[in-house]
Amino acid sequence: MKILAGILLAMPLLAQSPMTGEERMEWFAHSTFGKRSLLISGPFSSGWRTYRNRPEEWHGTIEGFGKRYGMRLVNNSVTNGVEGLAGAAWGENPRYQRLGTGGAGARFGNAVKRTFVTDYEDGKTRFAFARAMGITTGAFAQNRWMPDSVATNRAALNRIGGGYLGRMMGNIFREFGPDLKKVVKRK
Numbered sequence: 001m002k003i004l005a006g007i008l009l010a011m012p013l014l015a016q017s018p019m020t021g022e023e024r025m026e027w028f029a030h031s032t033f034g035k036r037s038l039l040i041s042g043p044f045s046s047g048w049r050t051y052r053n054r055p056e057e058w059h060g061t062i063e064g065f066g067k068r069y070g071m072r073l074v075n076n077s078v079t080n081g082v083e084g085l086a087g088a089a090w091g092e093n094p095r096y097q098r099l100g101t102g103g104a105g106a107r108f109g110n111a112v113k114r115t116f117v118t119d120y121e122d123g124k125t126r127f128a129f130a131r132a133m134g135i136t137t138g139a140f141a142q143n144r145w146m147p148d149s150v151a152t153n154r155a156a157l158n159r160i161g162g163g164y165l166g167r168m169m170g171n172i173f174r175e176f177g178p179d180l181k182k183v184v185k186r187k
Contacts, residue, residue, distance in 0.1 A: 018121040019093050027094055028084045032076045041170065042072055057147035071146070075138045079163065083134030091121035092130045096174045111171035115164055135163035 019027070031037060046069040050060055058064035080094075087094050097119065099110045118128040139159035143151040 018091065019088075019095070021088070024084055024088055024094075028080050031094075032073075032080045036170075036173075037076060038073075041166070042069055045166070046072055055147045055150040057149060071142070074145070075142055078141050079134040079138030081134070082137045083130045085130075086133050087118075087130035090130055092128060093119040093121075094128075094131065096171050098175055098178075100175075100178070107175050108172065111175045112168060114171050115168040131167070135160055135167070139163060 046065050049068045050058075050065040053060045053064075058067045083092075083094050086092070096114055097110075099107045101107075116128060116131075117125050118131065119125050139156045139162075140153075142159060143153075143156055146155075
């Protein structure tokens, strides 16, 4: 684990240009209501929770799947909205910066590192405070509308971990997805 942490910390990052207000709104709409969110990650995460029957009050039925899918959409709206608004105030860029070239290890490391850091308008790359605020706000806000069995502070802390894991998986998909599309098109 120490070796991986050392590699991630040593990797240089490429700074992005500052976002305009219109670009930030497009990021929010695409991240919250885009095809990948609505047709891939939404059904996958809702299906996984339905399979595991979490929360159990919603049962492992199609109706339970619908509740989980709707909850995920509301949570994404809160999480992305807070990240977008706080990021605008603090000059953070929430977009993933893809490497696209180099070894798989370096690219995987970039996807992991970019889960926790982002570019700022001053050209520096630092901890993504707006992302942390969005994920945390979304996790604790769910206590307001989730069933009692998962409306606890402990469950919210677990959801924070899940929020970061989801962001990391999305980054890995953004990093390697275009390459996989090229391979599939060739065959």
